[in-house]
Amino acid sequence: MPIRMRLKILQPFHIFSDRSDVSRIVAEAADGSFGMLPQRRDGVTGLVPGILSYVSDADGEIHLAIDAGVMIKAGSEVLVSVRRAIAGVDLARLRQAVTDEFLAEDGLEISVRRATAKLEAAVLRGFIGMPHE
Numbered sequence: 001m002p003i004r005m006r007l008k009i010l011q012p013f014h015i016f017s018d019r020s021d022v023s024r025i026v027a028e029a030a031d032g033s034f035g036m037l038p039q040r041r042d043g044v045t046g047l048v049p050g051i052l053s054y055v056s057d058a059d060g061e062i063h064l065a066i067d068a069g070v071m072i073k074a075g076s077e078v079l080v081s082v083r084r085a086i087a088g089v090d091l092a093r094l095r096q097a098v099t100d101e102f103l104a105e106d107g108l109e110i111s112v113r114r115a116t117a118k119l120e121a122a123v124l125r126g127f128i129g130m131p132h133e
Helices: 091-129
Strands: 006-009 014-030 033-034 043-048 050-056 060-066 068-073 077-083 085-088
Touching: 014 043, 014 077, 014 085, 050 091, 060 091, 085 091
Parallel strands: 006 077
Antiparallel strands: 006 014, 014 033, 014 050, 043 068, 050 060, 060 085, 068 077
């Protein structure tokens, strides 16, 4: 019997998917796409918003749009933890969802962090300029 992986895709408040019949996974990290087979060494990698694909015995090839997250492989178990995931068949629509929803929000988050950092810096400058007793 061929070796299979158990793939769990976790979101903050629930388990998006839990499959025990996965033979191959393809995901995207900061340095590009990579594939994972059951015999691959254990490890951890950060995932960027993109497409995660896997092959299951029951359903064939499945594609998901995922937000940034982390993938952990330990033995035959693979855990993927992401903020959001969208299932779909049409790769073009999934790619568009990544662009429209995940990457756009990441840009907004960066803007909010920058504005917050500027506000914090202004408050600190105000404290530094206050007379000391």
